Amino acid sequence: MLKEIKEWLIAIAVAVVLILIIRQFLFVSFTVDGLSMDPTFEDGDKVVVNKFIDNFTDYETGDVIVFNSEKGPAYVKRVIGTPGDTVSMEDKQVYVNGEPLNEDYVTHTEDSYMDNFTLEELGVEEETIPEGTLLVLGDNRPVSRDSRDFGLVDQSEVIGEVQLRFWPLNEISINFD
Structure with a gap:
């Protein structure tokens, strides 16, 4: 009986250590708060954020990320x-390097704040986005607080890339482009 209890305690300890390592270095869950990413994510959706990917690849246009604020x-x-x-926006169309960005995921409405912008209007002193920073926007532009509001995001603040929505169960998905 004592041997069995010891085995269970060891198994539980190993499981706890593995969970801590995974959460610290690999993956973390995150709950979406608000409507700024609607329709891609709704308030209360739960997602898995890949923290490990940051070590091997650069973020690309279209990636969905979680970052500290x-x-x-x-x-x-x-x-x-x-x-x-x-990057600039004219008449609700985003242009990256002079080319219009296809954004099927964006919520379009008639009244969206700050529809037009340039990098200069966002406070960027250079003609291009500086090294170590990203320009981010929410998919629901009329209500999103994003780079139009707070400027560029320092890549050191990025927690990771959203890889999986696991809640609600009927909307489990992995592709957010």
């Missing part, structure tokens, strides 16, 4: 501009 809890947003890109 000085203005409160972490945000989930879509990467629109990466280092070296020029």
Whole structure:
């Protein structure tokens, strides 16, 4: 009986250590707060964020990331501009390096705040997005607090890339482009 209890305690300890390692270095769950990524994510959706991918690849336009914010809890947003890109918005159309960006995931409405912008209007002193920063926007542009509001995101603040929505169960998905 004592041997069996010892085996169970060891198994539980190993499981706890594995969970801690996975959460610290590989994956973490995150709950979407608000409507800024609607229709891609709704308020209360639960997602898995890949923290490990940051070590092997650069973020690309279209990636959905979670990052820490000085203005409160972490945000989930879509990467629109990466280092070296020029980005602007004219008449609700985003242009990256002079080319219109196809954004089937965006919520379009008549009244969206700050529809037009340039990098200069966002406070970027260079002609392109500087190294180590990203320009992010929410998919639900009329209500999203994003780079139009708080500027570029420092890549050191990025927690990771959203890889999986696991809640609600009837909307489990892995592709957010």
